[in-house]
Amino acid sequence: MPVLSEQVEFRMAHHTHTSGSRDIQMARSMCWHCQSEMSGEYFCERCVKVQPVSKETDYFTCFGLPRRLTIDQSKLEAKFYELSRAFHPDFYQNKSEAEQTISLGNAATLNTAYRTLRDPIQRAEYLLDLEAGSVKEIRTSPPSDLFEEILELQETMEAYRASDRASQAGHELRAQLIAEQEALERRKRDMEQQLQRLFTDWDTLQDRGDAGAQARAERDRLLKHMRDILSNRTYVKNIVNDLVATIG
């Protein structure tokens, strides 16, 4: 992303942050119904018809929130309920088919948006994709130690599944798996705490809106670090789920 557009984006995000959710500056075109220039948020101010959420509108903008990793949860919730009411099918029963379709589509988009933003990890994955492209594009070096551990653990689980649960060996394997599960869950929590700190660093950097070389390098460093931890967390989460299912 060129530096200039980054700056512009920053100002926009900042603007929405300071001016409240009511007057978001969205790149809108025309009202589908009366063709007047759109100035309202989800409804045309002239003909009052409901407007579809544009595909380019990111989830943060949908709720009038700044594009940050730490967000005001209560504000997100309040806005979500407000919009859920606004697009509720009950209010569109006597409206045209176009309006029914649009309101239904908006409700679906906002549901997905809300679920994504509500969860700090999903929110981070979503925002990092927005800011820096898909996860796949930044190849992180695979954590081979963690992988070896996962594959080894899988073998222990296999042995446990094949064992006579009531036997001494079965008991020992079970105890081993329980200990592994606890250790991995601790590790997952550590990762989440570490992420929390990185989220704060990232937001602080974004708030500064500095486009200098040093800030860019810092941005890249944070991005890679967050990506690494996010993917390691996914691996750990998966093996923990498997452990839970195996131990029962």
Place this chain on the structure above:
Amino acid sequence: MAYSDKVVDHFNNPRNMGSFKKDEEGIGTGMVGAPECGDVMKLQIKVQNDTIVDAKFKTFGCGSAIASSSLATEWLKGKTIEEAQQIKNTDIVQELNLPPVKIHCSVLAEDAIKAALADYQKKVGDKTEAAT
């Protein structure tokens, strides 16, 4: 979603599951993961005179990931390094009839093959370097 018969077959009777000692001569190890789904794949080749004489894998993941890596080891055996480089994820997709949502499993298998070959070549390179 139903798995194809071939996937089920590889899943129930995985070929060449296991591992070689990493440091043994002629062994190349590929260790890859998919951060999106959390699958982990380890694929190893045993090379003699530029030909892959044996291959083994261990995979933590869904049925398609296991089938993809199992199939990959089957295909690798008997191939030269150069022939092995030609294996594409699309070949795996075709052979196993993978649905679109499972294509990333075949990509992971291709990545694992590439990583194992690269690791072997690096090991050979390091040795030649040390000898000269």
